[in-house]
Amino acid sequence: MTSEKRRREHQLRKAPFFAMGVALALLLGGIATGEPARILEQAVRVCLSCIGIG
Numbered sequence: 001m002t003s004e005k006r007r008r009e010h011q012l013r014k015a016p017f018f019a020m021g022v023a024l025a026l027l028l029g030g031i032a033t034g035e036p037a038r039i040l041e042q043a044v045r046v047c048l049s050c051i052g053i054g
Helices: 003-010 015-032 035-051
Strands: none
Touching: 015 035
Protein backbone atom coordinates (compact mmCIF):
# COMPACT_ATOMS: atom_id res chain seq x y z
CA MET A 1 0.00 0.00 0.00
CA THR A 2 1.23 3.43 -0.76
CA SER A 3 1.46 6.03 1.95
CA GLU A 4 -1.10 8.19 0.13
CA LYS A 5 -3.67 5.39 0.18
CA ARG A 6 -3.03 4.69 3.88
CA ARG A 7 -3.44 8.35 4.74
CA ARG A 8 -6.80 8.50 2.92
CA GLU A 9 -8.07 5.45 4.82
CA HIS A 10 -7.37 7.09 8.19
CA GLN A 11 -8.60 10.55 7.31
CA LEU A 12 -11.79 11.69 9.06
CA ARG A 13 -14.67 12.91 6.94
CA LYS A 14 -15.81 16.37 7.98
CA ALA A 15 -19.27 16.54 6.37
CA PRO A 16 -21.05 14.27 8.90
CA PHE A 17 -19.69 16.31 11.81
CA PHE A 18 -20.76 19.53 10.12
CA ALA A 19 -24.28 18.14 9.52
CA MET A 20 -24.57 17.03 13.16
CA GLY A 21 -23.43 20.47 14.31
CA VAL A 22 -26.06 22.20 12.17
CA ALA A 23 -28.77 19.81 13.40
CA LEU A 24 -27.76 20.40 17.03
CA ALA A 25 -27.80 24.18 16.52
CA LEU A 26 -31.29 24.03 14.99
CA LEU A 27 -32.52 21.77 17.79
CA LEU A 28 -31.21 24.13 20.47
CA GLY A 29 -32.67 27.11 18.62
CA GLY A 30 -36.10 25.48 18.56
CA ILE A 31 -35.93 24.66 22.25
CA ALA A 32 -34.86 28.22 23.07
CA THR A 33 -37.88 29.67 21.25
CA GLY A 34 -40.37 27.42 23.06
CA GLU A 35 -41.33 25.15 20.18
CA PRO A 36 -41.74 21.96 22.27
CA ALA A 37 -44.50 23.55 24.37
CA ARG A 38 -46.29 24.79 21.25
CA ILE A 39 -46.14 21.38 19.59
CA LEU A 40 -47.42 19.65 22.73
CA GLU A 41 -50.29 22.15 22.93
CA GLN A 42 -51.25 21.44 19.31
CA ALA A 43 -51.02 17.67 19.86
CA VAL A 44 -53.35 17.86 22.86
CA ARG A 45 -55.81 19.97 20.88
CA VAL A 46 -55.84 17.47 17.99
CA CYS A 47 -56.21 14.53 20.39
CA LEU A 48 -59.10 16.13 22.22
CA SER A 49 -60.86 16.99 18.97
CA CYS A 50 -60.48 13.38 17.76
CA ILE A 51 -62.06 12.09 20.97
CA GLY A 52 -64.83 14.62 20.66
CA ILE A 53 -64.12 16.55 23.86
CA GLY A 54 -62.64 19.70 22.38
